[in-house]
Amino acid sequence: MTLLQLPTIRSKKPKAEKTAATAPDPVVLSAESVEIIGRELDAIRDRVVADLGTADRDYILRVVRTQRRLELTGRALMFLGFLPPAWLAGVAALSASKILDNMEIGHNVMHGQYDWMRDDMLHSSSFEWDNVCPSDQWRHSHNYMHHTHTNILDLDRDIGYGILRMEYEQPWNPLRLGNPLYAFGLMMAFEWGVMLHDLEYDNVLKGKRKWSDVKGLLAGWWGKMRGQVAKDYIVHPALTGPLFPLTFAGNLTANLVRNVWAFSVIFCGHFPSGAQVFTQEETAEETRGEWYVRQMLGSANISGSPFMHLATGNLSHQIEHHLFPDLPAHRYPEIAEEVRALCEEHGLPYTTGPLWKQVANVWSKMFRLALPLPPTPADTPAVLIERRKMTPAA
Amino acid sequence: MTAPTISRLFSRGITRTLLTPHPVEHYVRSLGVTWSDDPTGATVVAVDRPVADVTVITLRLPAGVDRPAPGAALEIGVVVDGVVHRRHYSPVDSASRSDGLATIAVRRHPGGVVSEHLWSEASPGMRLLLGNPVGEVTLPEARPTDVLLVSGGSGITPMLSIASTLAGEGHCGDGSAGRVAWLHYARRVEDVPFRDRIRELSRAGVEVRVVPTADVNPSDSSDLSDSSDPSPRGPAGHLTAGHLDEVAPWHADATVFLCGPEGLADGLADALGAERYADVLRERFTASNGPVPEGDGGTVTHVKSGVSAHNAGTTLLEGAEAAGLSPKHGCRMGICHTCTAVRVSGATRDLRTGEVDTEPGCLVQICVSAPVGDVEIDI
Numbered sequence: 081m082t083l084l085q086l087p088t089i090r091s092k093k094p095k096a097e098k099t100a101a102t103a104p105d106p107v108v109l110s111a112e113s114v115e116i117i118g119r120e121l122d123a124i125r126d127r128v129v130a131d132l133g134t135a136d137r138d139y140i141l142r143v144v145r146t147q148r149r150l151e152l153t154g155r156a157l158m159f160l161g162f163l164p165p166a167w168l169a170g171v172a173a174l175s176a177s178k179i180l181d182n183m184e185i186g187h188n189v190m191h192g193q194y195d196w197m198r199d200d201m202l203h204s205s206s207f208e209w210d211n212v213c214p215s216d217q218w219r220h221s222h223n224y225m226h227h228t229h230t231n232i233l234d235l236d237r238d239i240g241y242g243i244l245r246m247e248y249e250q251p252w253n254p255l256r257l258g259n260p261l262y263a264f265g266l267m268m269a270f271e272w273g274v275m276l277h278d279l280e281y282d283n284v285l286k287g288k289r290k291w292s293d294v295k296g297l298l299a300g301w302w303g304k305m306r307g308q309v310a311k312d313y314i315v316h317p318a319l320t321g322p323l324f325p326l327t328f329a330g331n332l333t334a335n336l337v338r339n340v341w342a343f344s345v346i347f348c349g350h351f352p353s354g355a356q357v358f359t360q361e362e363t364a365e366e367t368r369g370e371w372y373v374r375q376m377l378g379s380a381n382i383s384g385s386p387f388m389h390l391a392t393g394n395l396s397h398q399i400e401h402h403l404f405p406d407l408p409a410h411r412y413p414e415i416a417e418e419v420r421a422l423c424e425e426h427g428l429p430y431t432t433g434p435l436w437k438q439v440a441n442v443w444s445k446m447f448r449l450a451l452p453l454p455p456t457p458a459d460t461p462a463v464l465i466e467r468r469k470m471t472p473a474a
Numbered sequence: 475m476t477a478p479t480i481s482r483l484f485s486r487g488i489t490r491t492l493l494t495p496h497p498v499e500h501y502v503r504s505l506g507v508t509w510s511d512d513p514t515g516a517t518v519v520a521v522d523r524p525v526a527d528v529t530v531i532t533l534r535l536p537a538g539v540d541r542p543a544p545g546a547a548l549e550i551g552v553v554v555d556g557v558v559h560r561r562h563y564s565p566v567d568s569a570s571r572s573d574g575l576a577t578i579a580v581r582r583h584p585g586g587v588v589s590e591h592l593w594s595e596a597s598p599g600m601r602l603l604l605g606n607p608v609g610e611v612t613l614p615e616a617r618p619t620d621v622l623l624v625s626g627g628s629g630i631t632p633m634l635s636i637a638s639t640l641a642g643e644g645h646c647g648d649g650s651a652g653r654v655a656w657l658h659y660a661r662r663v664e665d666v667p668f669r670d671r672i673r674e675l676s677r678a679g680v681e682v683r684v685v686p687t688a689d690v691n692p693s694d695s696s697d698l699s700d701s702s703d704p705s706p707r708g709p710a711g712h713l714t715a716g717h718l719d720e721v722a723p724w725h726a727d728a729t730v731f732l733c734g735p736e737g738l739a740d741g742l743a744d745a746l747g748a749e750r751y752a753d754v755l756r757e758r759f760t761a762s763n764g765p766v767p768e769g770d771g772g773t774v775t776h777v778k779s780g781v782s783a784h785n786a787g788t789t790l791l792e793g794a795e796a797a798g799l800s801p802k803h804g805c806r807m808g809i810c811h812t813c814t815a816v817r818v819s820g821a822t823r824d825l826r827t828g829e830v831d832t833e834p835g836c837l838v839q840i841c842v843s844a845p846v847g848d849v850e851i852d853i
Contacts, residue, residue, distance in 0.1 A: 125826075126827060129827055130827075132556060133555045133556040133557075134555055134556045135556075136556055137553070137556035138556075141504060144504040145504050145505060145506065148496075148501055148504050148505050149505070190811075191811065192811035192814075192839075195811065195814075195837065196556075196557065197556055197557055197558060198557055198558040198559070198560075198833075198836060198837070199553075199558045201500050201503060201504070203837065204811045204814065205811070205814050205837055208495035208496070209495065210495060210496075219804075219810065219811060219812055220804065220810075220812060223804065223805075223809065223810035223811060223812065224804030224805055224810040224812055227805070227809055227810060228804065228805040228807070228809065228810060304495070307490075307491060307494035307495060308494065308495070310491050310494075311491055311492060311493075311494045315488065315491050315492055316492065319492075371807075405809050406808075406809060406811065
């Protein structure tokens with residue numbers, strides 16, 4: 081490795097000059113610090129990996145058991161759907177079941193967090209979630225595209241999912257006026273948006289993706305969608321006979337609740353003020369330490385109770401999740417203290433806040449970005465990373 | 475089985491749709507329902523430790539799960555420290571046993587995760603995971619007239635099943651057309667489990683010899699030399715053509731089954747000649763964790779594509795690419811799990827943790843795993 085200390089050159093236009101006067105000077109993180117941070121984080125990972133065992137297995141099996149019980153309870157209560165309290169309780173149980181299945185189970189299992197158990201029931205290579213997006217497509221669009229390229233403009237498709245303007249670096253055009261509206265639509269139909277994620281429809285429109293790239297996705301969608309729609313909107317409603325419309329509405333509501341919740345949690349992960357975005361140039365040939373630092377700076381946590389953390393699938397610990405995407409998520413709270421201390425030690429921001437505050441922050445950003453406004457001080461990068469450029473591996 | 479079992483009923487369309495995307499078995503397992511139809515698990519009903527290093531476990535198989543054919547093995551999953559370890563064990567009892575029970579014998583290996591765990595932990599009521607039965611060779615439906623069984627060490631179990639099945643069917647003994655002989659090799663006779671069963675088989679007409687290969691004391695060549703044993707003296711030492719001639723002078727036309735270590739196989743090949751040996755039905759020991767070679771690197775065989783290439787110790791992904799393959803992959807740093815593939819055999823090192831893993835048939839991330847010795851990978 082040759083050491084070539086290169087101060088990072090931001091690609092931001094000097095348009096930000098006006099606000100630069102009011103923005104605090106960015107922290108400059110030295111290349112040495114980057115390397116130290118990388119080693120410390122590797123040590124945390126090694127320690128947790130070595131400690132995985134019965135308790136972690138028991139934990140996830142307990143969550144799965146709870147989810148299944150909630151689901152069966154919700155389905156059973158729909159048979160009493162003519163009683164409003166029973167209908168409401170049924171929707172609540174089903175919503176909770178879907179949230180657990182989506183967040184703490186599905187998302188985390190498909191990250192390979194429990195692959196070490198070698199249990200077919202909870203292995204990333206075979207797990208399917210209660211969601212219309214096929215798991216293999218999710219592992220590509222999420223685990224690979226998003227987690228490898230976190231917050232890199234034009235690589236991380238989670239920045240706006242191809243339809244939203246989430247960062248100032250994304251150019252404005254009149255279509256952006258609909259930004260909050262598109263966001264609302266995406267929130268309500270989130271599982272469908274997630275399903276379409278791997279399509280990269282904008283690249284299809286631009287002619288960058290061929291029919292052959294897309295064709296393979298369709299069979300997966302059809303297979304998954306058919307089962308999901310049949311279950312929630314045909315078979316279960318039909319089972320309740322005359323209560324068909326009530327059960328249909330109950331299942332629809334539960335899916336909506338899950339969609340709104342998942343969207344809200346996920347949008348709090350990378351877009352609140354304080355989370356940085358990066359360019360492809362400044363992240364080319366990253367070292368391990370640089371990759372770690374980008375994950376930390378690009379992610380934001382949500383503070384709250386243990387119950388909140390469970391309901392978010394521990395994505396409330398988005399920073400820790402992005403550092404260690406395949407460590408069991410229920411370990412993030414214990415890791416978080418060390419990560420936070422590491423950030424403080426090196427003067428790095430550790431973005432976090434209560435859910436309502438982060439949600440409000442994200443929505444206000446989506447409204448502001450609908451308009452061609454200049455960035456505010458909160459939108460300027462807080463950390464400049466001094467890069468240690470690696471020669472390509474021999 | 476005529477009536478559809480509950481699990482079969484439940485695996486049909488409507489129930490699949492009701493519970494989609496999770497399979498019925500997963501609901502059963504995760505809800506902790508003790509459901510005799512759950513095809514993914516079996517309950518231990520009895521445990522015996524007849525000799526110093528063998529755990530004999532009797533399992534109740536779920537309704538709808540058939541016993542493996544004689545000679546084939548059950549796939550048993552045991553959870554140790556949160557990790558599921560899968561091993562294959564041949565039931566030792568007759569395939570015609572109809573009470574839904576199956577008995578397996580597990581020999582302790584020094585450092586063996588599963589065998590040590592079962593030795594110390596197995597008790598009635600314990601739940602074991604169940605996979606699909608496996609077996610390279612099983613007793614054919616149309617039973618061969620003359621059968622010669624040769625086994626060594628843990629190879630005793632599939633032979634017990636074959637011999638018990640044949641004996642149970644009255645295939646050998648007085649007045650029957652067939653002949654069955656069995657040579658089992660063990661270091662010492664007193665280490666051999668199921669000696670009572672072997673005596674029963676002997677009485678049922680199976681020409682059986684337990685052959686000690688070490689510490690041979692002429693006055694004590696067989697522990698079976700009690701009054702009930704029709705053949706007090708037998709061969710000793712490693713397999714020779716003489717052993718075969720003594721126990722089964724008719725073996726030239728017999729169907730030969732073999733299950734045992736390489737040394738025994740070599741001995742049998744010498745005794746029979748290459749041409750005859752080619753017809754031997756050999757059940758291999760399911761690859762137990764063998765010794766791990768020193769240092770990274772080895773020959774990597776890509777099972778699906780049939781390409782073999784030397785890998786000097788780089789990742790399996792890079793090795794495959796250098797060999798002209800293009801396996802599915804994503805992040806190349808071990809985080810996305812898109813490149814996961816089955817390591818059929820051999821040892822690999824996780825380059826992030828340095829840990830070496832040898833468990834056969836396991837899924838590994840090829841972008842962060844390097845071969846340690848020769849490896850077969852399913853790409």
